[in-house]
Amino acid sequence: MPGAIYAEGLVKTFGDVRALDGVDLDVPEGSVLGLLGPNGAGKTTAVRVLTTLLQPDSGRAVVAGHDVLKAPVQVRRSIGLSGQFAAVDEYLTGRENLQMVGELYQMSSRSAKARAVELLEQFNLTEAGDRSAKTYSGGMRRRLDLAAALIVRPPVMFMDEPTTGLDPRNRMMLWEVIESLVAGGTTLLLTTQYLEEADRLAHDIAVVDHGKVIARGTADQLKAQTGGERVEVVVHDPALLGTATEILTAFSKGGSTVDKHTRRITVPVAGGAKLLAEVIRELDSRGIEIDDIGLRRPTLDDVFLSLTGHAAEADQAVEGEASEAAKPGASAGAGVGVVGTAGEENK
Ligand SMILES: Nc1ncnc2c1ncn2[C@@H]1O[C@H](COP(=O)(O)OP(=O)(O)OP(=O)(O)O)[C@@H](O)[C@H]1O
Ligand SMILES: [Mg+2]
Numbered sequence: 233m234p235g236a237i238y239a240e241g242l243v244k245t246f247g248d249v250r251a252l253d254g255v256d257l258d259v260p261e262g263s264v265l266g267l268l269g270p271n272g273a274g275k276t277t278a279v280r281v282l283t284t285l286l287q288p289d290s291g292r293a294v295v296a297g298h299d300v301l302k303a304p305v306q307v308r309r310s311i312g313l314s315g316q317f318a319a320v321d322e323y324l325t326g327r328e329n330l331q332m333v334g335e336l337y338q339m340s341s342r343s344a345k346a347r348a349v350e351l352l353e354q355f356n357l358t359e360a361g362d363r364s365a366k367t368y369s370g371g372m373r374r375r376l377d378l379a380a381a382l383i384v385r386p387p388v389m390f391m392d393e394p395t396t397g398l399d400p401r402n403r404m405m406l407w408e409v410i411e412s413l414v415a416g417g418t419t420l421l422l423t424t425q426y427l428e429e430a431d432r433l434a435h436d437i438a439v440v441d442h443g444k445v446i447a448r449g450t451a452d453q454l455k456a457q458t459g460g461e462r463v464e465v466v467v468h469d470p471a472l473l474g475t476a477t478e479i480l481t482a483f484s485k486g487g488s489t490v491d492k493h494t495r496r497i498t499v500p501v502a503g504g505a506k507l508l509a510e511v512i513r514e515l516d517s518r519g520i521e522i523d524d525i526g527l528r529r530p531t532l533d534d535v536f537l538s539l540t541g542h543a544a545e546a547d548q549a550v551e552g553e554a555s556e557a558a559k560p561g562a563s564a565g566a567g568v569g570v571v572g573t574a575g576e577e578n579k
Contacts, residue, residue: 234294235258235260235263236261236297236419237257237282237293237295239278239282239291239292239293240291240293241254241255241256241290241292242256242290242292243255243288243290243291244288245289250442250443251274252274252277252278252291253274253443253444254444255274255291255440255443255445257421257445259419260419261417262418262419263420263435263436264410264419264421264422264433265420265422265434266422266429266434266436266438267421267422267423267424267438268439269423269439270441273442274440274443275440276316276423277443279313279423281293284304287301288301295388296388297310311388311389312381312383312384312385312388313389313391314380314381314390314392314394315377315392316392316393320365320376320380322365323364323365323366324364324365326352326361326365326376329365330347330348330379330383333383334348334383337383337384344383348361348383351380351383354379354409355376355379355405355409356402357375357376357379371399371402374397375406378391378406382409382413385413387417387418387419388419389413389420389421390421391421391422393424393425395426396424403429407432427531427535427536428532431531435450436449436450437454439536439539441539441540446539446540455532458534458535459530460500460530461500461527462499463480463498463501464498464524464527465511465522466494466522466523466524467495467520467521467522468521468522468523470495473495475518476497476520477497479511479515479518480499480511483511483514484499485500485501486538487499487500500534504527508526
């Protein structure tokens with residue numbers, strides 16, 4: 233039986249760009265799929281197709297038991313969506329925003345009010361609840377948008393980069409909220425640039441690049457595929473970074489990664505502690521002073537790097553991307569009001 237989110241051969245093109253180039257997904261009920269991929273990989277497009285905001289050119293998708301093309305209304309009734317760019321009504325207060333969404337979902341005004349109180353509390357917005365949303369900071373808007381997606385406790389949730397722009401405390405808060413949702417049986421598809429987030433929350437991970445799923449598995453499976461340990465060295469003198477990289481590359485079984493800013497060189501190795509000792513001797517004999525050295529297991533960042541050829545871009549400013557993606561469609565469609573915006577979005 234297909235899972236709560238199922239997709240087969242999804243294709244979506246924008247002119248020459250194949251944003252989705254044959255994507256298959258299957259997310260079992262009650263589990264979390266982490267969709268990872270570099271900027272422009274097609275993550276948001278996949279979320280928009282699965283939430284009926286965009287029609288695929290070809291392929292099929294079934295969400296919560298309903299076909300996204302044949303039964304979009306039923307799909308929308310069964311899902312919650314928090315888009316990449318928080319969509320809140322600027323002129324309403326936080327509380328009013330939440331109540332409005334509740335009422336859009338046909339809740340009684342009384343239960344929408346009560347739910348709004350609960351969510352404001354949960355998302356640390358009680359104090360700001362009666363201020364108009366245009367006075368909110370970026371992180372507050374994002375939290376309001378996420379709270380709105382949870383108003384009706386839908387069985388299937390989509391979150392597109394939910395914690396981008398949140399400070400560490402609020403990110404942790406959201407992780408806990410997500411964990412309790414999932415413990416309650418919610419199925420979640422989540423995109424993220426924070427690989428630590430995928431590691432913690434996702435049962436399964438699909439790595440997307442150029443509109444294709446290029447790897448999938450649990451975090452542990454993907455790490456195991458990436459193979460072996462890493463030697464990580466922090467060189468004291470930036471001028472010796474080049475020489476040190478050459479030395480380390482000789483021990484490497486697959487290239488090297490150099491972060492000039494932190495003077496850190498990372499190479500995948502086979503050989504464990506014995507090899508580490510050899511590396512230290514060699515660096516020492518060539519007169520290279522090191523601030524730190526260690527052997528570590530691969531992280532999801534390493535997986536991402538080895539699959540896509542570049543690091544995740546979590547630290548990039550969101551603003552830079554916003555102008556492109558906020559063209560008609562993206563910003564309004566990707567937000568709170570699946571109910572309210574889907575009609576005009578569906579093209
Ligand atoms: N409405 C659109 N019109 C034209 N091109 C689009 C449109 N939406 C997306 N694209 C293009 O499709 C590709 C995939 O975009 P998408 O937004 O799905 O990427 P993403 O994986 O979400 O990236 P990011 O990490 O930056 O959010 C990109 O090349 C993008 O420019
Ligand atoms: Mg995106």
